[in-house]
Amino acid sequence: MLWLLFLLVACAAAVAAAREPEGAGAGRGALSLYEAAFLSGGPQRVGDLALVVMDRQRRLLLAHTGWVTVVDPDGRDELERSVISAIGPHGQSPVPAVRSALASAAPVRALADRLVTAGLAVPAAARTNVAAAVRHVRAAVGLVLLMGAAALLIVPPESGRGQAAAWFTLPLLLTLSCLAIARVEVHPYTRWASPAGQKLLGRIETPRPRPGRPARRADERGGGVAGGCGRDAADAEILTALALHGASALPDPALRAAFKAHWGH
Template sequence: MVWWVLLGVACGSAWGAGAWFRWAYSRLDVPVVAGRRERLGLYDVAFLSGGGERVAETAMAVMLLEGRLSVQDKVVTVLDPVPRDAVEAAVVRVVGPGPRRRMWRRLSRLGRCPAIDAVGDRLAGLELVVRPSRYRVYEAADAASLMARVVSAVLGLVAVGFALARHGPVLVVLGVAVAAVSGGELFRWGTDWLPKGATQRGRAALAKYERRCRRGEWAPSADGGPGRGEGDTVVLCEVACWGLRERLPALWEAVRLPAYSGSPIGDGPGLGGV
């Protein structure tokens, strides 16, 4: 009957996506023991707080505060193309030599570039985050698992409707539909919450640096990002911890995803791209 076909698809999608999610989670190698302590730099804290895109935003903030990048009317321009580190080199490469609008289209690419992945890999070695390449697979599997559960729930309701209309075994169909959705959810049992790939230790380290930033006690080291004396230290610490919106709103407006873009015309490629 029709409802059995619908239930089969519901079970297959929910359980298949759930199995993919579980496999992706198992590859993250989430640590269960405490690792060694190490002083973190500006880019390290930015990665813990907001992932690769926050690191890119922090590098752009450094360049803006030092006069090497300008923002006007949501247009970003690199004024000094000589980078100070590998992350800034990626920013210069993606933004390119001319004025750029719609930087939000480039920010996601920038957040996945090798220079920023290297920051994540270093933190993964300290057991503060999971490796960026594996976390991206995990994110895709997580989204697919959620979508599959929604689809299986809709198919289950449709199957119940068919069973009611044709005087079928409504309770049996309903039970299988519930099993399809709950079965997909069971694959998530025992998994840890990993915002932006940060482990429990990583979240604890971030909380410590956020407290130090609020008290004005944190001057970033040169390791993992710009150090003391490069730009406005207080602003950079706050950008790394909480983003651009409050401290550098003009840059935030330039890089954020707009609610609607009326023009279908995009920018040309950057200088080499990423």
């Protein structure tokens, strides 16, 4: 009955997989646009939103060549001042360099801390732990299959391989169930939003402006942007789409090109 040793290993792997940490979170009211950007795409999405907000106000110029130029050097809040600081004293910088600097800027870190404290964002350590836990569960599935195959190889046909295979069904089902639950609850495994944050994101309408659609800046319409967010419907649609879906959702081809540029171009 040597195959029972393989069964014990498989069961131990299944039990360990079942003990992997689960996600948790607590919720609160509606999200601001910058909060939605962080929960949807992390620190870099927040910086991207700030760049586009300032571009639409004509206080920055995002060029399709991948460079950003300061037009108005006076930021209206800490995040905008971080944008200007990231661009540098010469008032012009490659967009990739600015995006990289903004991802670790103090206002972005403070926003992340507030969301984590509110239970809406997943702490950095938890994101790492969840990803590692999923890898462990996948490894457990592979180990159960390996042990089952090894057991079937050493069981003589006349002893009944079907009975031996049946014993491996439970640990296999347990590990596969853990993997399925992880995929439903925390997929993708580095998601920024906690389950509570995901629920709040789900309440936001998700416009996707059509590429090629005119996207005039605020000063061209005689309007502005209140609190870093669009005051009229057009701005609200564009900025919400950016916050939730990233730069690929921007309707202006020149803006999309600015964010696609490589370092130094």
